Amino acid sequence: MQTLTLPAPAKLNLFLHITGRRADGYHLLQTLFVFLDFADEITLSVRSDGEICRPQGAEDVPVDADLTVRAARLLQQATGVRLGVDIHVLKRIPMGGGLGGGSSDAATVLHGLNYLWQCDLSNDELAALGLCLGADVPVFVQGHAAWAEGVGEQLTPVDLPESWYVVIHPQVHVPTAELFSASDLTRNCPAITLATFHGGAGINVFQAVVEKRYPEVAKAISWLSGYSHARLTGSGSCLFGSVSSRQEGEIILQNLPVEWFGFVAKGVTISPLQQKLVTLPTLYN
Numbered sequence: 309m310q311t312l313t314l315p316a317p318a319k320l321n322l323f324l325h326i327t328g329r330r331a332d333g334y335h336l337l338q339t340l341f342v343f344l345d346f347a348d349e350i351t352l353s354v355r356s357d358g359e360i361c362r363p364q365g366a367e368d369v370p371v372d373a374d375l376t377v378r379a380a381r382l383l384q385q386a387t388g389v390r391l392g393v394d395i396h397v398l399k400r401i402p403m404g405g406g407l408g409g410g411s412s413d414a415a416t417v418l419h420g421l422n423y424l425w426q427c428d429l430s431n432d433e434l435a436a437l438g439l440c441l442g443a444d445v446p447v448f449v450q451g452h453a454a455w456a457e458g459v460g461e462q463l464t465p466v467d468l469p470e471s472w473y474v475v476i477h478p479q480v481h482v483p484t485a486e487l488f489s490a491s492d493l494t495r496n497c498p499a500i501t502l503a504t505f506h507g508g509a510g511i512n513v514f515q516a517v518v519e520k521r522y523p524e525v526a527k528a529i530s531w532l533s534g535y536s537h538a539r540l541t542g543s544g545s546c547l548f549g550s551v552s553s554r555q556e557g558e559i560i561l562q563n564l565p566v567e568w569f570g571f572v573a574k575g576v577t578i579s580p581l582q583q584k585l586v587t588l589p590t591l592y593n
């Protein structure tokens with residue numbers, strides 16, 4: 309039985325603007341994605357009977373709704389492969405926190421099964437499949453920090469300097485769809501460039517909306533602002549601030565109120581998944 313264990317890293321949106329809306333209601337974004345060296349862990353074991361099972365995963369995510377299972381089914385349908393898989397998901401990334409955990413899990417399953425099932429799809433083909441599962445999946449498939457436009461699928465790879473972040477989860481679940489439909493969300497940001505972002509431009513348009521609706525998140529942002537420039541990632545509820553080293557981040561976390569969860573992570577240009585994939589040996593029939 310072929311078994312493979314791969315990371316499914318978290319992401320941060322270093323800024324997030326909404327520039328318009330598509331006819332189908334989806335929002336047009338500008339954002340900058342960076343990966344973290346903080347990840348879920350997914351173990352895939354090939355089954356010869358074609359079944360797709362999830363013996364281990366997030367307790368509150370039903371098997372049929374799990375993005376890992378949906379990703380496996382999608383790849384099976386798209387390629388006609390007759391093999392199946394047991395999917396073990398070890399969750400570390402807080403769910404519904406704007407860290408993209410579910411999307412990342414899906415991207416890791418697409419890559420892992422593309423390898424184990426020997427489907428031989430390209431990164432672009434996997435990213436196109438991934439987009440059917442969620443707007444954040446393509447960047448995790450491509451595995452390179454990126455400037456993103458469209459709904460997040462038009463990606464331009466960007467090399468970012470290595471950096472450290474304190475990430476706080478205020479233990480509040482913020483549903484992405486609800487935030488995107490908020491009437492007070494700013495949807496007409498003027499387009500900016502990477503150069504203007506590096507010059508200091510760029511906010512997260514969800515931040516004001518989330519702070520108003522979720523006082524605990526506002527409290528956490530105010531707390532972290534005492535140490536660093538605190539910003540929301542995605543549609544929240546996680547927030548992050550950049551720090552100069554892991555040690556500086558750990559010192560800040562010593563004062564973290566007990567009701568919140570926090571961790572320090574390195575921001576990386578090449579995703580931990582991509583780093584692992586290039587070390588895998590070629591499989592022969």
Ligand SMILES: C[C@](O)(CO)[C@H](O)COP(=O)(O)OP(=O)(O)OC[C@H]1O[C@@H](n2ccc(N)nc2=O)[C@H](O)[C@@H]1O
Nearest residue numbers: 333334335411442443444445459460484485488542543
């Ligand atoms: C906020 C971000 O995390 C930023 O990276 C993403 O834009 C959200 O990506 P995601 O979680 O993969 O979102 P999806 O699962 O594709 O969409 C969830 C819901 O959010 C809304 N949605 C999402 C993305 C987008 N560009 N416009 C939207 O209006 C839609 O109502 C959709 O039904």
Ligand SMILES: Nc1ncnc2c1ncn2[C@@H]1O[C@H](COP(=O)(O)OP(=O)(O)OP(=O)(O)O)[C@@H](O)[C@H]1O
Nearest residue numbers: 374375403404405406407408409410411413444542
């Ligand atoms: N494998 C999975 N891991 C986490 N959530 C999953 C998974 N499969 C399905 N979901 C569902 O997706 C929802 C959003 O999860 P996720 O952790 O990706 O949110 P998020 O970090 O806010 O994502 P984003 O930043 O892409 O909006 C969860 O509340 C859960 O119901």
